[in-house]
Amino acid sequence: MYSIVLAIIYVAFISLGLPDSLLGSAWPVMHSDLGVPVSYAGIVTMIIAFGTIISSLQSDRLTKKLGTGLVTTISVAMTAAALIGFSFSHSFVLLCIWAIPYGLGAGAVDAALNNYVALHYAAKHMSWLHAFWGVGAATGPVIMGAVLSGGSPWTTGYWLVGLIQGALTLFLVFSLPLWKKVETSPSRNTVGESLQLTEPIPLFKAIRFPGVPYMLVAFFGYCAFEATSMLWASTYLVEYRGVVPATAAQFGALFLIGITAGRFMSGFVADRMGDKRMIRLGTLTALVGAVLIALPLSTNGFALAGMAVAGLGCAPIYPAIIHATPDNFGRENSQAIIGIQMASAYLGTTLMPPLFGILATNFSMGLFPFYLMIFAALTFVMTERLNLLSTRRTSNKVDLH
Known part of the structure; x- marks a missing residue:
């Protein structure tokens, strides 16, 4: 059970890394298509960053109310929707609008999964977890590069990564019962100690x-x-x-x-x-x-x-x-x-x-x-x-x- 959930988390972190480098790799083409200056990439990244900050600060409340598995599923679904929204965005304003759910989804799932692994798994898995994020971050530009070199527009690259995130969302939905079993099982606890579900901490x-x-x-x-x-x-x-x-x-x-x-x-x-x-x-x-x-x-x-x-x-x-x-x-x-x-x-x-x-x-x-x-x-x-x-x-x- 622990191994299955851990494998799911590894896949989730690869998925988290996939879109992180997409904007940088596609922006040289995107800004021309959208008719905005190169510097406008900073506006999009700032919107995403503020969204991640807000959702990170709310992660304690959300996780204690919904559980890590459900928070992860909802967050990945928001990210998938945002990426597919990017693929249909033919104006800079729409891009900025879709950056909001992208940032909100990324922050909550990042904090929830990191805490989940810190509580339930050994230190080696935390290192490998973040290594898999690097695999995803390196793969995103490869996908976008292949799309652009094949003559397709940048929107296709976002659409493909959005579909991958959507498939992961369905996978996470079916895995929700496993998360609950692991959360209620003893792991890194000392003998006789159980993790009590407390109220969110201000x-x-x-x-x-x-x-x-x-x-x-x-x-x-x-x-x-x-x-x-x-x-x-x-x-x-x-x-x-x-x-x-x-x-x-x-x-x-x-x-x-x-x-x-x-x-x-x-x-x-x-x-x-x-x-x-x-x-x-x-x-x-x-x-x-x-x-x-x-x-x-x-x-x-x-x-x-x-x-x-x-x-x-x-x-x-x-x-x-x-x-x-x-x-x-x-x-x-x-x-x-x-x-x-x-x-x-x-x-x-x-x-x-x-x-x-x-x-x-x-x-x-x-x-x-x-x-x-x-x-x-x-x-x-x-x-x-x-x-x-x-x-x-x-x-x-x-x-x-």
Whole structure:
């Protein structure tokens, strides 16, 4: 039963990743067809981001009322409808309208599934889960590229991915009884402990839990590092390091490949090393990658290698922070906390890459690796402070007994 549901979740995360890169791969054609400037892509992504933030913050209430399986099913159905809506959108206004259910669906299912795996499965599965998201994110552009190269319009690409999401929705409908069985079965609980269904935790109460501010800042910093690298790595290599554009694109893509491959590899050691060590190792490795990128050497070899090293360093951080949430803040609080984590993640992803663009325009593209170092260091400091707080809390419990 656990294995069947886990397989369903893996497929769901591949499906989650599929549309994430579609807009970027199709926009060069889309903006011409829609008659809008290139910069309007930012409007669509902002609408999606705000939708994901809103639904992430409501995930605790929704999941406790409906259950993870039903929230996942409804969210994927909303995403499928939005993607098919994209395929019939022949104006920018319609595109923006359909971006609303897309964002709302993506945020709720992301928080719900992450909490579900954190509660019911080992750390290795969290790493592999996010690796499968990378598989989906890499596959989406392949589908769109094949559609465009075959002479079909970009709407066909969205229609195909929407159909895939629709098929997954039907699959999830038939799997709903399995989710309920797993949710009511003992898994990572200690002997005799059961997870009680509590009332939704208000946002302002959840934020005041000891250690939550550290975790939110750490998650914000990590996602700022990742999103800035994804958006600006190739531009930095071309404009500041003088790398040939084709080579820069390849090594920029290597950052994403490093994350995906690193998460598959992390799964084999995550249970043995534990979440705290995985986060520590990941942040330090990402920091080393940023330092390699910044080295003022005549050769670009170290900068190019730094892109791969930074990607490998990023690999375990996101899954490990999520998986550690029930242990850090209590199983009964984890859904509310993970929902806030997702909102903090989307804020870092949405706001920090454009901020670097402003800095690069007004000062220098050479600030790129130093900008990354700030967020890597911020993530390291905040997670270490959270670890220290968690250790003290555990010691106090031991002393009481």
